[in-house]
Amino acid sequence: MNDPLRIGVICHPTYGGSGVVASELALSLAGLGHQVHLFSHEVPPRLARSPGPVQMHVAQGIPYPLFHSTPHDLAITSRVLELHREIGLDILHAHYALPHAVSAFLAREAAKHDTDRRPPKTVTTLHGTDITLVGNDPSYAPLTEHILLASDAVTAVSEDLARRTRENFCTRVAPCSIEVVPNFVDLEEFSPDVEANTCVNEGGVPTAVHVSNFRAVKRVPWLIEAFADACEGIEARLVLVGDGPEQAACRRIAQERGIQDRVIFLGERDALPALLAPATVFCLASTEESFGLSSLEAMSCGTPVVATRVGGVCEVVEDGKSGLLVDVNDRQGYAQALRTLLTDPDRAQQLGKNARARAEAEFAREKVVPRYEALYRRLVAQNDEPTA
Numbered sequence: 001m002n003d004p005l006r007i008g009v010i011c012h013p014t015y016g017g018s019g020v021v022a023s024e025l026a027l028s029l030a031g032l033g034h035q036v037h038l039f040s041h042e043v044p045p046r047l048a049r050s051p052g053p054v055q056m057h058v059a060q061g062i063p064y065p066l067f068h069s070t071p072h073d074l075a076i077t078s079r080v081l082e083l084h085r086e087i088g089l090d091i092l093h094a095h096y097a098l099p100h101a102v103s104a105f106l107a108r109e110a111a112k113h114d115t116d117r118r119p120p121k122t123v124t125t126l127h128g129t130d131i132t133l134v135g136n137d138p139s140y141a142p143l144t145e146h147i148l149l150a151s152d153a154v155t156a157v158s159e160d161l162a163r164r165t166r167e168n169f170c171t172r173v174a175p176c177s178i179e180v181v182p183n184f185v186d187l188e189e190f191s192p193d194v195e196a197n198t199c200v201n202e203g204g205v206p207t208a209v210h211v212s213n214f215r216a217v218k219r220v221p222w223l224i225e226a227f228a229d230a231c232e233g234i235e236a237r238l239v240l241v242g243d244g245p246e247q248a249a250c251r252r253i254a255q256e257r258g259i260q261d262r263v264i265f266l267g268e269r270d271a272l273p274a275l276l277a278p279a280t281v282f283c284l285a286s287t288e289e290s291f292g293l294s295s296l297e298a299m300s301c302g303t304p305v306v307a308t309r310v311g312g313v314c315e316v317v318e319d320g321k322s323g324l325l326v327d328v329n330d331r332q333g334y335a336q337a338l339r340t341l342l343t344d345p346d347r348a349q350q351l352g353k354n355a356r357a358r359a360e361a362e363f364a365r366e367k368v369v370p371r372y373e374a375l376y377r378r379l380v381a382q383n384d385e386p387t388a
């Protein structure tokens with residue numbers, strides 16, 4: 001291997017795809033021999049459960065009566081700068097534009113005043129709502145645009161997200177250069193052969209599984225309504241993994257539709273492969289989804305997906321081959337797609353096999369992580385290029 005790099009990764013620690021991707025990337029890079037430091041205001045769950053050699057820096061800052069809430073992002077910026085002055089970071093990789101790309105930018109600019117070290121190169125990875133729901137709000141948009149231009153490199157997790165970013169943000173200024181690097185999965189951990197969790201397919205009852213943080217964009221109440229239609233007159237269960245703002249509404253709808261005994265709320269869980277592998281079908285009903293990491297993890301476990309045809313989901317799930325995609329407002333069509341897979345085990349199995357093959361061919365950790373590594377090397381090499 002070339003010289004190991006010193007890499008800082010900044011991410012959100014909450015249950016959610018961007019923190020998962022950042023943690024898995026940090027662990028993979030450390031596994032390749034790089035010195036990797038992860039910065040967040042809490043330890044992300046995916047890192048917490050791994051023994052991998054990533055150095056975790058929890059930076060929370062102090063509460064102060066003048067602050068409405070504690071500005072973790074300033075504490076993270078400060079810790080990054082402190083570590084850079086100690087060891088010299090080559091790369092600072094921010095996951096989710098706000099506020100982490102701003103922290104990376106500030107740390108890099110501050111480091112430019114030090115004469116004994118080169119400032120780190122900054123990489124911003126866009127994950128979805130940082131562009132589509134939050135970063136494009138008028139209250140943040142000018143800063144988001146600046147950050148896209150000021151990062152040394154920008155990546156997006158799907159072609160669709162890259163296109164939307166160009167459309168929304170690169171009109172006033174020169175087109176941003178955005179490299180698409182898709183999310184990835186550990187094929188061994190998310191395998192069809194893992195030991196199953198007994199609450200999925202218990203007693204051979206066909207089971208749909210959903211994993212999310214129950215925010216409005218995931219539309220779990222709509223999913224429960226669709227499941228209620230799908231399971232009329234057949235034996236089937238829906239297992240919901242995760243927690244969030246819409247959980248109470250979901251429980252209410254399950255009661256109202258009289259399916260409370262068929263809908264199982266598991267709350268937040270780390271043992272995802274054991275829940276995904278035995279599922280008959282994985283389901284996602286989001287109104288926006290730049291990628292849909294949980295779908296990929298299900299596919300890797302050999303489970304077919306029923307999802308809404310939005311954003312980058314179509315780049316992950318091939319309609320009719322590794323799952324079934326339905327128009328975003330077609331609840332009847334969605335219920336029909338669910339019912340088809342819950343009642344036709346041969347079809348579900350065939351799609352599940354194709355899903356696993358697709359995960360292996362396109363989204364294996366071993367294929368995707370080297371693309372980030374190559375990007376880092378290109379950026380670091382710029383330090384040695386003669387200036388014009």
Ligand code: GMT
Pocket residue numbers: 012015016017018019021127128129130157183217286288289290291292293294
């Ligand atoms: O944007 C979000 O909703 C948050 C983010 C997260 O931290 O969970 O999710 C996004 O990033 C994931 C990882 O790249 C993608 O798999 C999700 O599709 C994406 N969510 C949306 O676009 C709604």
